[in-house]
Amino acid sequence: MGSDRLLVIGAGPAGLEAARLAASLGSQVLVVEKRDVAGGMPIHENYAALTHGFRDAGEAMAELIGAVTSHPNVELRTSTEVTAVEGSVGEFTVTLSSGTGDDTVEAGAIILATGFQHFDPGRETQQYGYYEFPDVITLADAEAMLKAHNFVRPSNGEVPERVAFIQCVGSRDRQIGNEFCSKVCCGISSKQAIEVRQQVPDARVFIFYIDMRMYGYWENEIYWPAQEQYRVNYVKGIVTEILSKNGRLLVRGEDTTMGRPMEVPMDIVVLAVGMEPSLGTRKMAEMLGVATNKYGYIETPHGELDTVATSVPGVFAVGAATGPADLDDSISSAGAAAAKAVALLRGAEVTV
């Protein structure tokens, strides 16, 4: 009666880490990924270097994927979606759909590692001209350009002389309903600013921010090198609109330190788009009946002392499926969920 298999939904960093550890603990693990490749956002969106360690993202993820796919206890199915779930803890029956048809599997526990998507900077506000001006890009676009060592103006292929990052696009914004801070964008923008300066040494790089949330070690690991070694210009300011003028972008707003209007020409503007729950996170939450918060992220209702249990026994959530998370958060929570899920599958009573 019941299944001792663990189902992990999503093969990004958190899902892979959970699968790897659960397999190391002796459990049989099935990882289901709807995309055709594993690796999640770092692979899908061509991240250049990891934040905060500046390690090559492709190489790091390849190692993690390799550890999972080479483990005899793990089966990884890509291009596969979960289309139905029945049953409860210890005996979930899960329908999987792929190009080769439907399949049904049993699982005793489920880890949701379905992650986030980037805020669409064209949604509800056109102020930044993302869909109007090719040289207005997002953090994700910039990652891919930096990874390819091809950080040029999309409009004309020229090397930029002036690059601006604009923080808090789609975060800390009540008008669009995202009051939360996306946590990682300050660090990722600063990391990218360093990479731009490394790849395009003659470019001037500006970061327009409300405040820089360089928590913990990000302060000394990323922020100070950006300021001192790479001469990134941090400007406390609010950008109200982006225009096109004489073949360049014109960033308009207010320098709030000086308390004066600003109007500065730029060649590339990078919008530091925040996190939102992915479509997969929303769909899986609904299908499994796990409680979500008003933003659509999966709730972990037991508080600080249990970061991974959801409202449904036997279903755990990790990484950015539960809210804004950095890579360290995702990896740590994945490990915690692996431990709890495996203990549960072995009949241990795991309480908060």
Add this chain to the structure above:
Amino acid sequence: MGSDRLLVIGAGPAGLEAARLAASLGSQVLVVEKRDVAGGMPIHENYAALTHGFRDAGEAMAELIGAVTSHPNVELRTSTEVTAVEGSVGEFTVTLSSGTGDDTVEAGAIILATGFQHFDPGRETQQYGYYEFPDVITLADAEAMLKAHNFVRPSNGEVPERVAFIQCVGSRDRQIGNEFCSKVCCGISSKQAIEVRQQVPDARVFIFYIDMRMYGYWENEIYWPAQEQYRVNYVKGIVTEILSKNGRLLVRGEDTTMGRPMEVPMDIVVLAVGMEPSLGTRKMAEMLGVATNKYGYIETPHGELDTVATSVPGVFAVGAATGPADLDDSISSAGAAAAKAVALLRGAEVTV
């Protein structure tokens, strides 16, 4: 040959969680705590409510302690110190000292959960008058007063009319060598500001900050309620000195939003002291030979994809032993370390 026992050093939240999960996974766990009670800082320093969930800290920790002490696989030894370690992964020999004498135990793996200590606000700088004025207290002092529902002026027992929090005391400070951000003080100060307003509804509460790092959900869970529901006054400003005048404290500095000097009377000033590695963290790191960073925290040299492995095989570090960490970080990393340590004890090869 070798031992399948896990030794956890430190019985704070991270150590207890690691012990609980490792035991749930079937391992034999010995937890060693040098203090005479388990529970770590939340118990030792009488935390009132947890940040971010506002759950009663004593109650929450009692549950966690109960889960550990009632588990047949766990032995908890308080008032016991680790005084020597020999051997290596799979076969550490550990000398324990307590009031009843010395004892030697074998362990296959070790989890360091030795935590942090608060920055001493009298160290290297007298500007805040912590040792001079009884009404200048720290976040830790304030927790104990709030827990006792006795938030009064230490100098005379009067209910305060005006209370100020001063952020970044001992953090983000190059002069004292702590460039890092302590990560949690913004959230804890805001939580305490709410508690002060709940317990002393007539008090006005001010938070003097450089910037408020209310990352992730802390923005909507703590910051906005503090601003809107509890009318906490956030003042962007730098405090340069605290004086005593007419039986009150006088806070002097600059309101940086207005760009003007400020001089405001207060009844209680709470210094938001940052984190530093505890003495136990420093001692255990040295005894075990694990690499530390320049602040004395234990390094996790494998980067974002392994948040708990140290430079010494078989030795893991969790929570604030590795750097500034909130409670969620501590609990998640504890779970990850439990999974890795148990897998290691069972002979699994756990690589990054």
